[in-house]
Structure formats: C-alpha cells, structure tokens
Amino acid sequence: MPIEPRQPTPTDQRPIGVFDSGVGGLTVARALMDLLPDERIVYFGDTARGPYGPRDLRQVREYTAQIVAWLAAQDAKLVVAACNTATAATLETNPLQFDVPVVGVIAAAVDTAVRSTRNGRVGVIGTQGTIMSGAYERAVAAAAPDVKLFSQACPRFVQLVEAGRTTDADVLVEVADQLAPLAAAGVDTLILGCTHYPLMTGVLSYVMGPDVLLVSSAEETARRVFGRLVDGGLLAHVASAEHRFVASGDPGVFAGLATRFLGPRLSVVDVEHPGKLAT
Amino acid sequence: MPIEPRQPTPTDQRPIGVFDSGVGGLTVARALMDLLPDERIVYFGDTARGPYGPRDLRQVREYTAQIVAWLAAQDAKLVVAACNTATAATLETNPLQFDVPVVGVIAAAVDTAVRSTRNGRVGVIGTQGTIMSGAYERAVAAAAPDVKLFSQACPRFVQLVEAGRTTDADVLVEVADQLAPLAAAGVDTLILGCTHYPLMTGVLSYVMGPDVLLVSSAEETARRVFGRLVDGGLLAHVASAEHRFVASGDPGVFAGLATRFLGPRLSVVDVEHPGKLAT
Numbered sequence: 001m002p003i004e005p006r007q008p009t010p011t012d013q014r015p016i017g018v019f020d021s022g023v024g025g026l027t028v029a030r031a032l033m034d035l036l037p038d039e040r041i042v043y044f045g046d047t048a049r050g051p052y053g054p055r056d057l058r059q060v061r062e063y064t065a066q067i068v069a070w071l072a073a074q075d076a077k078l079v080v081a082a083c084n085t086a087t088a089a090t091l092e093t094n095p096l097q098f099d100v101p102v103v104g105v106i107a108a109a110v111d112t113a114v115r116s117t118r119n120g121r122v123g124v125i126g127t128q129g130t131i132m133s134g135a136y137e138r139a140v141a142a143a144a145p146d147v148k149l150f151s152q153a154c155p156r157f158v159q160l161v162e163a164g165r166t167t168d169a170d171v172l173v174e175v176a177d178q179l180a181p182l183a184a185a186g187v188d189t190l191i192l193g194c195t196h197y198p199l200m201t202g203v204l205s206y207v208m209g210p211d212v213l214l215v216s217s218a219e220e221t222a223r224r225v226f227g228r229l230v231d232g233g234l235l236a237h238v239a240s241a242e243h244r245f246v247a248s249g250d251p252g253v254f255a256g257l258a259t260r261f262l263g264p265r266l267s268v269v270d271v272e273h274p275g276k277l278a279t
Numbered sequence: 280m281p282i283e284p285r286q287p288t289p290t291d292q293r294p295i296g297v298f299d300s301g302v303g304g305l306t307v308a309r310a311l312m313d314l315l316p317d318e319r320i321v322y323f324g325d326t327a328r329g330p331y332g333p334r335d336l337r338q339v340r341e342y343t344a345q346i347v348a349w350l351a352a353q354d355a356k357l358v359v360a361a362c363n364t365a366t367a368a369t370l371e372t373n374p375l376q377f378d379v380p381v382v383g384v385i386a387a388a389v390d391t392a393v394r395s396t397r398n399g400r401v402g403v404i405g406t407q408g409t410i411m412s413g414a415y416e417r418a419v420a421a422a423a424p425d426v427k428l429f430s431q432a433c434p435r436f437v438q439l440v441e442a443g444r445t446t447d448a449d450v451l452v453e454v455a456d457q458l459a460p461l462a463a464a465g466v467d468t469l470i471l472g473c474t475h476y477p478l479m480t481g482v483l484s485y486v487m488g489p490d491v492l493l494v495s496s497a498e499e500t501a502r503r504v505f506g507r508l509v510d511g512g513l514l515a516h517v518a519s520a521e522h523r524f525v526a527s528g529d530p531g532v533f534a535g536l537a538t539r540f541l542g543p544r545l546s547v548v549d550v551e552h553p554g555k556l557a558t
Contacts, residue, residue, distance in 0.1 A: 003435070003442045004449075030542050035481030037443055037539060044553065066556045115490050118397050156282070163282045164316055167505070167514055170283075201498070202314030202505035211394050213492070219480070226446070226481035235446055244551065251550035258550070260316060263309050263542045271530035271537070272523065274323065277345045 012234045015040035015244075016225065017076030017100070019067045021050030023254060024158070024195035025082025026261035028105065029243075031222035032080070036229070038237045040244075042074050047249030051158070052085040053129030060089040065096060072100045074244075077234055080225060081105065082195055084126055084217070088135035103228065106139050108220035109191050114144035116213055117189040121148050123182040123212075125204075126193030128153045136193055150185045154178050154194075161196040162257060166203055175200070176207045189213045199261070291513045294319035294523075295504065296355030296379070298346045300329025302533060303437070303474035304361025305540035307384065308522075310501035311359070315508070317516045319523075321353050326528030330437070331364040332408030339368040344375060351379045353523075356513055359504060360384065361474055363405055363496070367414035380507070385418050387503040388470050388496035393423035395492055396468040400427050402461040402491075404483075405472030407432045415472055429464045433457050433473075440475040441536060445482055454479070455486045468492045478540070 016039050018029045029043050044067055046052075052060045064086045071079050079102045081087045087104030090096045113122045124136045131153040140149040156174070165171050182190065190212050192198060198216045205214060229235045247254035295318050297308045308322050323346055325331075331339045343365045350358050358381045360366045366383030369375040392401045403415045410432040419428040435453070444450050461469065469491050471477060477495045484493060508514045526533035 003438045003444060033542055034478055036446055037478075038446060070553065070556050111489060112492075116395070116397075116492055118395075159282045165282060167315055167317060167509075168516065172509065199313055199316075202502055205502040206506050206509060210390060213391075213395055223481060223484045227485050230446075230451065230485060237447065245549055246551045246553050248553055248556075251552060255550050263312055270524055271534050272525045273530065274349065274525050274527055277349050277527075 011237050012077050013236045013238055014075045014077035015042045017042050017044070017068075017071030017074065017079040018082050019044040019046065019071060019079065019086070020083040020195060021046050021052040021085065023047070023162070023257040023261055026258055027195050027198045027218040028080055028082035028221055030262055031218045032225060033243070035222050035226050038235070038241055040236065040238055040241045042071060042076060042244045043246065044071060045245070045247045045254055047247045047254050049248060051127070052083065053127045057089050060085055061096060064090045068098050068100065068102060072098075076100055078103065078225065078228065080221060082221070084130040084135070084194055085133070088130060088133040092135050092138060101228070103221065103225055105195065105217040105221045106135055106193075108224040109193070109215050109217035110136065110139040110143055112220045113189045113191050113215045114140060114147045116215065117147060119186065119188045120146055121150065121185060121187045122189045122191065123150045123152065123185065123187035124191040124193045125152050125154045125157070125179070125182070125197065127158060128155050130193055136191065150182050150187055152178065152182050157200060158194065158196045161199050164260065166200050172203060172207070175203050179204070179207050183208060187212065189215060191215045192217060290516050291356050292515045292517055293354045293356035294321045296321050296323070296347075296350030296353065296358040297361050298323040298325065298350065298358070298365070299362040299474060300325050300331040300364065302326070302441070302536040302540055305537055306474050306477045306497040307359060307361035307500055309541055310497045311504060312522070314501050314505050317514070317520055319515065319517055319520045321350060321355060321523045322525065323350060324524070324526045324533055326526045326533050328527060330406070331362065332406045336368050339364055340375060343369045347377050347379065347381060355379055357382065357504065357507060359500060361500070363409040363414070363473055364412075367409060367412040371414050371417060382500065382504055382507065384474065384496040384500045385414055387499035388472070388494050389415065389418040389422055391499045392468045392470050392494045393419060393426045395494065396426060398465065398467045399425055400429065400464060400466045401468045401470065402429045402431065402464065402466035403470040403472045404431050404433045404436070404458070404461070404476065406437060407434045409472055415470065429461050429466055431457065431461050436479060437473065437475045440478050443539065445479050451482060451486070454482050458483070458486050462487060466491065468494060470494045471496060
C-alpha cells in the first residue's frame with residue numbers, strides 16, 4: 001500500500017530555538033532534527049562567553065535571559081536550553097520567567113533514568129559546575145525519593161571530546177579512572193549529564209559494561225520536545241527544513257567543532273557506483 | 280590541565296565496512312562515526328536490489344557474500360551487516376563463513392534489551408521479513424530463556440520514514456494502532472529491529488509512553504563494534520577521516536535519502552554572528 005500524501009492539519013511553522021554555551025547543545029539539536037525532520041531549528045552557541053560552568057549563577061541567569069529573548073525575537077515557538085549549566089541555573093530552583101516555553105535538559109533524562117533503573121542506583125556524570133550545582137540530586141529526589149544517585153564530576157571530558165579524543169588508549173584509562181567510583185557503587189543506569197557526552201558513548205559503555213544503561217540527556221530531551229509539540233498542537237511541517245546556526249564567537253571555530261557533532265552531509269556527487277561486484 | 284597530544288599506539292588504519300540493502304544502515308554508520316570519529320567508513324547501499332525483506336533466503340545469502348567480499352577487497356578490517364534481513368540470513372542460524380569479521384545488528388540489541396528489562400517482557404518491531412524470520416525470537420531464547428518476547432511486524436514504517444513522515448497526526452494514529460498489541464502485552468523494553476526506526480524514536484516513544492525503554496539496534500551495534508576494535512587492537516586514528524558512500528542504484532536517490540539519515544553538515548559560511556543580543 002503506497003504512502004498517501006500527508007493530510008493538512010493545523011501546524012505552527014515557527015522554528016524551535018536551541019541554545020548552549022557552545023557546541024555541546026548540537027547533540028540535542030541533531031536529536032531534534034532526527035525526530036522532527038519537518039521543524040526548523042535556530043541554534044545559538046554562546047561561544048564568546050562559554051563555557052558557563054565556571055561563571056557565577058547570576059551571570060548565567062543574565063546570559064540565559066538574553067539568549068531566550070533573542071530566540072523569541074527570532075520567532076521561536078519553544079526554546080530548548082541545551083546546556084546543563086543554564087538549565088540548572090534558570091529552570092530548576094528559583095526558575096526564571098520567560099515569554100516563550102523553555103525546556104531544559106535535566107528533567108527528561110532524570111525521568112527516564114529513575115524509571116529505567118532496576119536496582120535503584122543511578123549515576124550521573126557532568127562538568128564540575130553541573131555536579132556542584134546539585135541540580136541532578138534535587139531532580140532525582142523530587143522524581144523518585146527511593147532512588148539513590150551517585151554523582152561524579154568529569155572535568156576533562158568536554159576538552160577530550162572537543163579535541164576529538166574519545167577512543168585512544170589513554171582516554172580509556174582516564175575514563176575508567178573517573179568512573180571507578182560509580183562502578184564500585186553498582187549503578188545500573190548512568191545519566192550523561194553533559195551535552196558533549198553522547199560523543200563518548202562508546203568509551204563510557206565499554207568502561208561501564210553491558211549491564212549499565214546509558215541515558216543521554218540529548219535524546220531524552222528531544223523526545224520530550226516531540227511530546228510537547230504534539231500535545232500543544234505546535235508541530236510544523238516545513239518541506240526541506242533549513243536550520244540556522246548562530247555563534248557569538250569565532251564562526252570558524254564553531255563550524256569546525258560542529259562538523260564533528262552534526263556528522264557528514266552527503267551530496268549526490270559523493271555517492272559512487274560500485275562497478276561490478278566481485279563475487 | 281590541557282589535553283596532551285595522543286600518545287602513539289598501535290593502530291589499524293583500514294576502514295570499517297558497513298552495508299545495507301539501502302539507506303537504513305546509515306543510522307548505524309552515523310552511530311559509528313559518532314563513537315569512532317577517527318575511523319574511515321566505506322558504506323555500501325544495495326539500492327539496486329533492495330529491500331531484501333521480500334527476497335528469498337538463498338538470494339540474500341548470495342548478495343551478502345558478494346558485498347562482504349567487495350568490502351574486504353576495499354580493505355575493510357571489519358564489516359557491519361547493518362541490515363536485519365542480511366543479519367538474520369547469514370549470521371544467525373547456519374552462518375556463512377567470511378574472510379573478514381562480520382558484526383550483525385541483532386545480537387547487540389537483544390543483549391541490551393534482555394539486560395535492561397525490569398519485568399521480563401520485551402517487544403520487537405521490524406519489517407515483515409525480519410519478524411517472520413524468527414531471528415529475534417531465537418536470539419532472545421538463546422540469551423535469556425526467561426524473557427518473553429512479543430514481536431510485531433510494521434510493514435509500512437520503512438516507507439513512512441523514507442517519505443519523511445514521522446510526526447504528523449495520521450502517523451501517530453497508525454503507529455499507535457500497530458503498537459497496540461505490544462502495549463497491551465505490557466512490554467517495558469522495545470527493540471527497534473530495523474535500521475530505519477531510530478528516525479521514528481519520537482513517535483515510538485510518545486506512543487509507548489515513558490515507562491518503555493527503546494533499544495536502538497544502530498546504537499547498540501556501534502557500541503559493540505567499539506568494543507571489538509578496542510579488544511582486538513584494531514582502532515584507527517585517522518586525522519579528519521573521510522568516508523565513502525557507494526550505492527548500487529541511482530546515486531541521486533541514495534543521496535537524497537542519505538541527507539535525512541546523516542543530518543546536516545555545517546560549513547563556516549553557514550554560521551552567522553548574532554550582532555547585538557537583545558536584552
């Protein structure tokens with residue numbers, strides 16, 4: 001049976017806004033592009049002022065308010081704070097009020113993790129700033145008081161990902177060292193509490209072993225946005241949706257890293273024909 | 280502390296071969312690119328002869344043998360059969376012998392699913408051919424005899440994904456209809472037994488609800504390959520790894536679909552500067 005043309009339904013063609021202090025939020029943007037191919041995305045990477053982790057709370061709240069206002073001015077129907085620091089600083093304790101709905105990256109991952117754990121022991125890894133903020137502890141305590149959360153700051157992981165070092169022998173040793181306390185604690189579920197970490201899934205999975213489920217805040221957040229758009233009647237259906245990428249810092253640096261995060265685009269000239277298959 | 284240059288370690292610079300009867304295996308290729316950014320990939324899409332689902336077993340075995348031989352001739356150090364039909368036909372019951380290690384897409388996903396289920400009830404969705412083959416049932420029975428597997432063929436999902444229809448109201452209704460038996464069976468884990476389905480994660484997750492864990496054969500297979508390369512001393516470290524994409528059919532059709540599967544590549548000219556942020 002052929003696929004019929006889509007029936008006309010009410011749509012909201014405005015873009016989804018996504019922001020981060022840098023390139024990490026592109027893992028969230030890409031998860032959104034995968035799940036919602038008809039949506040346009042406007043991505044803002046605050047590379048001139050990022051990372052936010054070392055900045056004080058007041059400043060992160062100010063930057064976030066600026067960026068959300070800027071994305072709202074780009075007509076965003078919904079904004080994703082694809083940054084753990086910004087989420088912790090503005091959406092959890094003492095939330096800021098925004099003119100547009102804002103979805104963070106903490107709640108969705110925590111929700112999936114506490115539902116998925118079999119032994120009630122969940123780990124979370126993140127930057128020093130995210131772990132020190134206590135945001136995951138508060139979110140887990142609110143969602144599932146019975147679940148025990150073990151937190152581990154992994155200060156060098158972001159740099160390793162941005163340096164493209166996610167597979168070599170030294171990295172394996174370093175990751176195993178960093179995760180040793182979580183392995184010893186017997187966690188069966190591990191939240192990747194930083195948007196860079198989906199690019200470390202291979203080494204994290206290898207080190208933690210097959211019994212530990214990895215929960216990516218990027219993917220979980222994308223699923224949550226999907227639900228918000230469906231439930232709110234906010235889905236767009238834009239043919240060949242084009243995305244915008246805006247960086248406050250050097251566009252060359254941003255583009256160089258972004259290529260790693262978004263993967264290769266194919267053009268027809270890249271596709272070869274095999275000739276005769278050898279048998 | 281800065282990230283040091285990588286220490287020289289033994290490497291195997293040969294590419295990883297990946298094949299599918301079409302474009303679906305690109306979800307596996309992309310998961311590999313994410314986890315193993317220093318590896319070159321040679322992707323073969325047998326679009327001239329795919330899909331393999333409706334073909335008889337003997338023919339699928341013959342095509343697979345041809346393609347693996349062709350990938351070995353391209354110097355592949357390891358081949359991923361990123362195709363459920365080819366995996367079921369050549370790697371499970373009565374496996375073919377190959378000159379190069381071949382990893383399929385069924386075993387890794389089954390392994391994760393049976394370890395992750397909390398209630399011992401796992402679902403699998405796939406094409407008619409995959410479900411009819413019984414390959415998932417045999418794999419689950421071998422890995423975890425206590426786990427009960429519920430299988431559901433979803434014959435139109437591949438066409439929906441290729442038509443870019445993964446979000447609209449009709450699709451939500453259709454997916455809910457198709458998955459109703461699995462929801463009624465109370466599965467708490469769902470294997471996406473087709474390489475196209477990661478692009479349906481949004482709707483599948485929405486329909487099944489937050490208590491059902493989705494296991495993507497693409498991601499699980501990429502993690503397995505990561506482990507195989509590490510354990511076998513087969514990792515490559517190719518700076519700015521370039522990939523090859525080869526299609527037996529029309530390269531334009533392949534490239535058009537591939538763009539959806541691989542996501543947008545960014546170039547520096549695409550990145551804007553925000554000007555002054557409105558506050």
